[in-house]
Amino acid sequence: MSVNVDASPVPPDPPAEENVTGRLEGASKARVFTILAVIVLFSEVVPLQYSMVSTAVQKVGMDFPSAGDNVSWMIIILGLVGGATTPILGKLADLLGKKLVLFSCSIAFLAGSLICALTHSWAMFLVGRGLEATAFAMAAIAAGLIRDLMPRKYVPLSIGVIATGFGVSALASPFLAGWLTDHWSWRSIFWFLTIYMLVLIPVFWLVVPETKLKVHQKLDWIGSVLVGAGAALALVYLSNGQQWGWGRFTAYIYLVGGIVLLVAFYQWELRAPEPIMDPKLLRTPRVSIVLAIGLFSNMIIGVQAYAVAYMAQIDKQVVDNGVIQGFAAQSGTSPDILRQALVFDGDLGYALGFSLMALAVHITAWQAIPGMFSGPAAGEWGKRKGLRQPYLVAMVVMTLTMVMYALWHGSWVQLLIISIIYGIAFGMYYGAANNLIVEAVPQEQQGIGASMLGLTQSFGSAVGTAILTAIVSAHPYQVIAPSATGGPPTTVDIPQVYTDQGWTMVFWAMAAAGLVCVVLAWIMRAGRTPATGGTLH
Template identity: 50%
Template sequence: MSTTPTTAPPEGSGDPTGRLDGASKARIFTVLTVIVLFTEVAPLQYTMVSAALQKIGPAFPSAGANLTWAIIIFGLIGAAVSPLIGKMADIWGKKRMFLVCGGFFLVGCLVCATTSSWGVFLAGRAFQAIAIATAVIAYGLIRDLLPRHLVPLGIGITSTGLGFSALIAPVLGGWLVDNHSWRAIFWFLFIYTLVVFPLVWFLVPESGLRTRERLDIVGAALLAIGVGLILVYVDKGQDWGWSRPSAWLWAVAGVVLVAAFVAVERRATQPIMDMKLLFDPRVSTVLVVGLFAGFMVGVHSYTMGYLTLTPPEDATRSLVVQGTVDTVTKLTGQPVPPQAVNVTFDPGYSYGEGWSLMEYATHLAIWLGLVAMIAGALAGAWSRRVGARLPLLLALVTFVATAVLYALTPHEWVWLTLLSIPFGIAFGAYYATAPNLIIEAVPAEQQGVSAGMLGVMQSMGVAIGLAISTAFLNANPVKAVVAVGPQPPATSEINGIFADNAYELSFWLVAGTSVVALVAAYLMRHGRTPATGGSAH
């Protein structure tokens, strides 16, 4: 069956997609603004929930070491469903699926805000994760609706947002948690989405582009389940034992299903994605870059919070002394003076500011977000002039340099903030250029699923990076050696505090993976001419 798109242009449009070539600048940028505001829901929650994870933990004591699944399940489900939803958008309409994603996000916010069950909370996070696909759909809407010359800029702005997730989220999230509770985050996200939802409904036109084919349910299921099983193994492998058959069978099953997906799609008359296109160097190279660049993105977001929210060594020692005094007094009924308790750390650690979430936001996160937002727009505009490859190369060089400097410099907040500024520039440039490269490489009717595959690879990079970083941390705990008077010392691990070496290993890891991404981008043959907004197709 032909995959030629239908043409259902809005009245008065000369383009089958309904492109806003004749519209005023105010109309064009209103549409772009609303699209961007709606796509902000996913990064908004990620910024807020990641920073508040330590505050969420006490509400779910059964979660234990699995608390990071509040973040991981978002990336896992988002990665699994993004290609599927992207394909649905190609077939049934991008605006329609845009709103469907928003509806799932609203349900997830309500569930997370009201439940006291860890399992139900994770289910709510899974519903929220579907909103990751809003970025995939937004790229297609911008490609279809904006005048061609504005598409690269629009993609750059969409990739890094208008400041809500970058600037407002850290400050607002910190204020909500510090003054109310972590549940207030989900109520805010619910209200935000509820306000933006009708703006999309009434102000954003539907693209007239459709792909004339049925949804390949078998291919979609093979891809989604296969990716999901691999990501589960990556996250849980350390707890289960990487080499245990009961653990690696998850990965083997995932790889088998992904391989089956490729085999089935090669034979399918209406594949979810053209396999020749998927393995075309113009697409596959960008996917490789997305996978290895994702390591840096995931590890950076994870480590910055821990390095600054952790109490400094002296404060932790005071807490251990007081806890020991309280415990011994309760057991013996005799008061114990604090000076009788001697506490040393094995090993010691040099980081830790003991910040609140608000302090983290105002001292570090807001500056990273500001430069990322500006860099994304500039990189999109620059791609239109010189092609997306050059700004991508500069972003990846900066990833490598900042990772090395994070490993070598003192882990004090001034250094972390200074280094987060070039990282933010690179972050914005990377997320502006990668989707622009995909747009230039694929026909419009394959836009949604292709961008979805990029999302899969980026999410896998984030998940694998986090899993390896977590393994480094768990292998290098800080232990408290406590001696009370003449009694022999007792040694115990301090929950959530790890040796400097653990973080440094993580930064060296992402320096290496960023080098791999850099080499792939350097060898890239496309993206060397000005971005056209997909007009080559």
């Protein structure tokens, strides 16, 4: 007789005495949803700061001229430090208490924001950003705290809410960042984040109770160092490979070193007396398939966020005029003459010339709205029919939107319609994925389980961005200048401006990644019975 151990079993009858976590089963709805709201607002600071600060990279770079081309490290360091520390902090949350570790992350974030707001040193600015990045674990830990505290019937819905938030980050941040930087400077963003946390930290400490569930186990420091260092080295390669050269030996050292350490981590965990996460659990399809889909789906998510904003802000007239003025300054030739002599090669039909505010008004704000509802809806759908259904629908729709982006991206109306559809899939994916981890892992390993999902999602975003960079860099917008001596014309690549063909190929590549997700979601056995709020395993 064969038994399928991966298919979701029939939900068991709850034991007579199951409230070992401090679950708020007898609490009023007002208290339950107040606690949920505080946790969501608390953890939403991570996507809030990411979306606000990423819009100000150019302005920050102007105040730190010594940074040069390394100004992108203010974003890279988030994935680097966040990816390295998330599994460790997730495990510490299982051991010491989720509220305590969330509080510690918030203090680190507060200190980092204050340093960034005050410092005039590029090195100290990166230290501040690194401290902010430790808060990347907050979303995973908050999901575990919700699993422990919320009444079982509210867990799938609550996980869906925390997955997409209340829209503060996605909906408000573009307008807020534009208003702050227009009226003051980029430093006002970090002052806002400082004030945000100063207000929420005491509210969180007073309102949200600590879980009673604390695993009596020593932290596996060797495993923690191996997974943290391995993730960091691999993410450094993925983040800088294009700039360094993907095939350079010095770049390969980071990739090979990261892979070796991650393999060593897995081998160590097989033998460790108290592993950071049970390797057998990582191998089970109910976990491994969700992690694999997390990798490929976040390739799409990272690329969509980058590509749509980048394309919409390119202004062909500004680009062409800037090139003409540059040639005029170098040659001493009149710009009017150069306008006739220079030939621009490449299609920029996608270029809309939007400012950040125009981008928010026309596209990104509308994309955010459906996700605020589809995330909780996915949790409720999963509670009634099983999480695989919304998960599969999310992957199918996300894949179709990549095909739509590849075919139609020449007007803001096209981008708006596609982005709204994408927003539905975005929220549904996160609502289902986080709930699937809740259903797949024991409550004693919820923190590290959700953190491993966060780690694979970070890798997916980095891989997707690396693929994007490699493709568009091979399709630069160019200018052909005639020779002053009668020789052959000179073709010059225009920096950081890419042709329509390059962006189209990027979206087709992401559609292929989406197809992998669809196949994996189709074959997965987990999530085919109604979600229980974490009682299956």
